[in-house]
Amino acid sequence: MSGRTLFEKVWDDHVVASPEGEATILYVDLHLIHEVTSPQAFDGLRLHGRPVRRPDRTLATADHNVPTEPLSVPVLDPVSKRQLEVLEENCAEFGITLFPRGHENQGIVHVIGPELGVTQPGMVIVCGDSHTSTHGAFGSLAFGIGTSEVEHVLATQTIPQQRPRTMAVNIDGELPVGVEAKDVALAIIRQLGTGGGAGYVIEYRGSVIRHLSMEGRMTICNMSIEAGARAGMVAVDDTTIEYLRGRPGVPSGAAFEDAAEVWRTFRSDDDAIFDQEVTIDAATLSPFLTWGTNPAQVAPVTGIVPHPVDDADRRSLEYMGLAAGVAFRDVSVDVVFIGSCTNSRIEDLRSAAAVVAGHRVAEGVRALVVPGSHRVKAAAEREGLDAIFLAAGFEWREPGCSMCLGMNPDQLEPGQRSASTSNRNFEGRQGRGGRTHLVSPAVAAATAILGRFATPAEVTA
Amino acid sequence: MNPVQIIEARGVPLDRSDVDTDQIIPSEWLKRVERTGFGRGLFSEWRDDPSFVLNQADYQGAEILIGGARFGTGSSREHAVWALMDYGFRAVVASSFGDIFKNNSSKQGLVTVEIDDDDLQELLALVRAHPHTLITIDVASSTIEVAEAGWQRTFAMSPMTRERLLNGWDDIGLTMRHEDEISTFEARRDVERPSLRGLFDDQGRALQSSH
Numbered sequence: 001m002s003g004r005t006l007f008e009k010v011w012d013d014h015v016v017a018s019p020e021g022e023a024t025i026l027y028v029d030l031h032l033i034h035e036v037t038s039p040q041a042f043d044g045l046r047l048h049g050r051p052v053r054r055p056d057r058t059l060a061t062a063d064h065n066v067p068t069e070p071l072s073v074p075v076l077d078p079v080s081k082r083q084l085e086v087l088e089e090n091c092a093e094f095g096i097t098l099f100p101r102g103h104e105n106q107g108i109v110h111v112i113g114p115e116l117g118v119t120q121p122g123m124v125i126v127c128g129d130s131h132t133s134t135h136g137a138f139g140s141l142a143f144g145i146g147t148s149e150v151e152h153v154l155a156t157q158t159i160p161q162q163r164p165r166t167m168a169v170n171i172d173g174e175l176p177v178g179v180e181a182k183d184v185a186l187a188i189i190r191q192l193g194t195g196g197g198a199g200y201v202i203e204y205r206g207s208v209i210r211h212l213s214m215e216g217r218m219t220i221c222n223m224s225i226e227a228g229a230r231a232g233m234v235a236v237d238d239t240t241i242e243y244l245r246g247r248p249g250v251p252s253g254a255a256f257e258d259a260a261e262v263w264r265t266f267r268s269d270d271d272a273i274f275d276q277e278v279t280i281d282a283a284t285l286s287p288f289l290t291w292g293t294n295p296a297q298v299a300p301v302t303g304i305v306p307h308p309v310d311d312a313d314r315r316s317l318e319y320m321g322l323a324a325g326v327a328f329r330d331v332s333v334d335v336v337f338i339g340s341c342t343n344s345r346i347e348d349l350r351s352a353a354a355v356v357a358g359h360r361v362a363e364g365v366r367a368l369v370v371p372g373s374h375r376v377k378a379a380a381e382r383e384g385l386d387a388i389f390l391a392a393g394f395e396w397r398e399p400g401c402s403m404c405l406g407m408n409p410d411q412l413e414p415g416q417r418s419a420s421t422s423n424r425n426f427e428g429r430q431g432r433g434g435r436t437h438l439v440s441p442a443v444a445a446a447t448a449i450l451g452r453f454a455t456p457a458e459v460t461a
Numbered sequence: 462m463n464p465v466q467i468i469e470a471r472g473v474p475l476d477r478s479d480v481d482t483d484q485i486i487p488s489e490w491l492k493r494v495e496r497t498g499f500g501r502g503l504f505s506e507w508r509d510d511p512s513f514v515l516n517q518a519d520y521q522g523a524e525i526l527i528g529g530a531r532f533g534t535g536s537s538r539e540h541a542v543w544a545l546m547d548y549g550f551r552a553v554v555a556s557s558f559g560d561i562f563k564n565n566s567s568k569q570g571l572v573t574v575e576i577d578d579d580d581l582q583e584l585l586a587l588v589r590a591h592p593h594t595l596i597t598i599d600v601a602s603s604t605i606e607v608a609e610a611g612w613q614r615t616f617a618m619s620p621m622t623r624e625r626l627l628n629g630w631d632d633i634g635l636t637m638r639h640e641d642e643i644s645t646f647e648a649r650r651d652v653e654r655p656s657l658r659g660l661f662d663d664q665g666r667a668l669q670s671s672h
Contacts, residue, residue, distance in 0.1 A: 016646045017639045022621050025639055027646050029654055037538065039494035050633070054647075056656040065492055079492040086494045097661050105665055116667065118657060130537040130561055146539035146565035148632070156636045158643055162619065194479060195531045198560055228534065230560050248667035249660055294479045312478050405536075407488045426483040426535060428506045 003269020005166050006233050007201045010141040010266065014124045016158055023160035029123040030057055031153045032109045033096070035087040036064040036407070037128030041151035042090040052094040053157045059118060060091050060098040063108045065407040068370050068397035071102040080408065094154075107373020107399040110134040110341035114218065115375050117247025121236045121263035126153055131341045131423065133224040137217035138244075139236040139266035141201070144225065164230070165275040167200040168268075171208040173282035178456050180351060181216030182343060182421065182440035184208065185223040186288040187280060190298035197229030200276065203268060204234050208282045214243040215347035222342045223423055226295040235267035287455045289328060290425045290438040292316030297425075301328055301443055301455050319427055320435050321415070328453040334416040336367040336448035337430070338394075338441055340404035343421035344372030346379050348441040353385045355445035355456045361393035362451025368395040368410070370402040394448070406431045419447040462570040464629035468551050468598040470524035472588040475514055480528050481535035482562060486544040499540055500547030519592035527585055528555040530578065533562025542569045552598050554605065556581045567622045568632065572598055574605050574616050587612060600626050 004012070014026045031054075038060075045052065052058060065080040067073060075081040084101065091098035099106040105116060110131055113119040119135045125142035126132060128150040135142035145159065153159055169188055188204075202224050209217065217234045224232030234240075241260045244250050251259055286300045293316045299306055307324040308314040317324065322331070338344070338352050349371065361367045369389050371377035377399055380386055386396045403410040404422035406429065412418055414433025421444050425436040439447065446454040490502035507513045514520060526545065532555035533541060542565045545553065552572035566573045576584070587594060587607050597606045600623060606613040624630070636643075662668055 017642045019639070022635075025636060025642075027643075027650060029650070030657075036491050040496045040539075043494075043496070048633075054656065056658040059657060077492070083492050083494055097657065097665050099665050103665055105661075105667065116660075118660070120654075123654070128537055130535065132537075144537035144561055146537055146542070146561060146568065148539060148565065148568035152633050152636065155633045156643065157647065158636055158639075160632065160636060162621075194534055195557055198531075198557065225535075225561075228531070228560070248669045249657070252669065294481075315477075405483075405488045407491060424481075424483065424535065426481045428487055429483050432487070432506060 003272040005268040005272040025158045030125045032127035033060045035083045039086045044151040050155045052154045055095040058096045064401045066101045066400040108341045111372030117249030121266045130225045133232045134222040136221040136233040143230040164201045167202045167276045168274040169278045170206040171280045172206040175282050179285050180440040181219040183288045185220045186298045189227045192227040194296045195228040197227035201231045202229045215345045287443050332452045333419050335418040337403040337420040339370030340422035342423045349380050352441040352445040353388045356392045359449045361448045367448040370397045373399045419444050465570045465626045472525040472596045473520040473523035474527050474585045478529035479531050482541040485541040499544035503544040503548045524551045526550045526553045530556045534559035537561045539565045
């Protein structure tokens with residue numbers, strides 16, 4: 001009998017019941033909630049007179065629609081304000097720990113789980129948000145759920161699931177200079193397509209993944225859903241353990257070493273077999289951007305707008321206001337956004353700041369940095385990164401999802417073009433009529449300085 | 462949810478691939494705390510265009526939406542399902558679906574019918590040629606049929622989803638039949654994998670210092 005994959009180990013470890021002909025019922029170790037996908041779930045509980053089964057396995061933060069102005073600026077949109085109040089009321093009623101706007105632990109749900117150390121190897125983690133796949137970087141099985149499922153988890157602390165298939169994505173070789181985790185993620189989505197991962201859990205493997213920091217691994221797992229996969233995972237190693245050491249949610253002293261010993265077992269056995277294997281040669285990667293309205297429409301920053309091959313491509317180019325054959329270096333941008341659950345962690349901000357240092361944002365470009373959490377923001381300020389960004393003409397804002405999805409006041413105007421470190425370039429995603437190009441933090445920074453798409457090498461040279 | 466057995470209705474051809482959930486219901490609608498009223502936001506960025514297919518007289522009152530490949534990819538927002546149903550759709554036909562969207566649909570009784578692209582193109586052609594033609598979706602036999610054209614196909618649906626749709630079962634009720642197993646598992650789990658208890662004070666501040 002062959003060994004088990006990482007996914008199979010975590011799955012097997014959480015099976016509560018496997019009723020004949022029905023979905024497997026999995027136990028949920030950690031349920032993260034936020035203001036947008038939870039209110040109707042709490043209403044459902046009240047309607048049926050059901051309690052929250054495990055408030056101590058549930059954690060809430062306000063992130064999607066919070067303004068990123070200082071706390072002294074009130075939430076002006078009455079609908080957003082009400083939604084944030086409803087989250088506070090629900091958490092108070094059901095006894096759930098909440099980090100509201102302005103709280104020292106508040107931030108994007110997929111940033112705070114890992115940085116507080118409540119995201120741990122071998123867990124099943126769910127959240128009413130498709131980018132929950134981020135937490136898989138810690139060797140946990142983490143996936144997004146809908147509001148009916150949020151209600152189900154609140155009531156039962158379990159989730160019925162059909163067992164997905166397994167896919168190994170192997171990325172080996174040396175990453176070329178200027179290529180970041182985000183570029184790896186875009187390369188994977190380009191290769192798999194937006195539906196290639198549907199029905200699978202992906203395990204990211206290979207020398208490139210092993211050498212990446214936890215921040216980089218989170219960026220790659222985060223965008224699993226953009227390739228259609230609900231979950232992405234990375235095996236536990238020293239990098240995982242050292243990231244977690246000393247964080248508020250993990251044990252200390254000898255108890256930490258005991259936990260780490262268990263955590264290290266969350267890796268695929270050498271003889272484990274995957275349902276599908278995909279290989280990517282790191283040497284073929286370069287700084288990338290998306291040129292269309294789905295995240296598989298990827299090209300090198302140094303390249304040209306591709307010629308459309310079908311109606312979907314033509315529709316994308318029309319929406320994006322781009323002509324085939326034009327060099328991206330000749331395409332100017334209006335807005336640069338550095339933030340989101342994909343790229344708002346300290347390492348992302350360091351990477352961008354290293355490019356920005358000593359330069360000025362190009363005339364006419366609005367550039368903003370939105371740290372992923374108050375802890376990230378404080379860490380960046382201790383390192384002086386805020387000063388670098390502010391001196392260059394960037395806005396330095398309060399944490400939240402912000403311009404990634406345009407639910408709060410940070411939005412593109414119709415026709416505006418952005419270079420964005422976020423995860424979705426869908427039509428209207430960052431504001432009605434807005435045109436989004438997904439890029440890495442370093443490319444975003446270089447693009448802000450030159451006012452047109454640029455690789456970091458063009459600025460630092 | 463209400464049981465769904467047979468849907469007999471007209472179709473509307475939304476012949477686009479990669480219709481993501483941001484298109485189905487834009488994020489500005491996600492600030493609402495209610496579960497109803499999302500139909501007004503359905504495809505709202507496209508509905509301003511008078512030529513958009515939902516605005517065409519021929520397709521008013523159609524209850525089956527015919528999409529393209531990868532319908533409902535993107536965000537986990539169940540609001541996309543609520544918007545489609547609030548607008549009046551009872552089923553979506555496509556050559557593939559986003560996983561979370563398909564799952565969310567099954568919880569609400571919106572039927573997702575997955576057929577080959579060739580079959581999808583045939584269905585689109587039938588509906589375009591005769592917008593008032595009736596399409597029949599039979600959940601029990603997993604068939605989709607245009608009787609007047611003699612066109613019928615079967616589609617794959619998990620037995621579990623089919624039973625839930627046919628009976629209108631509540632998932633939470635189904636799971637709670639396993640209360641004993643959950644409690645047993647949980648007792649062991651609480652030892653192996655401690656909860657958040659004791660990590661934060663009543664103000665949400667971390668009790669253990671960190672780096």
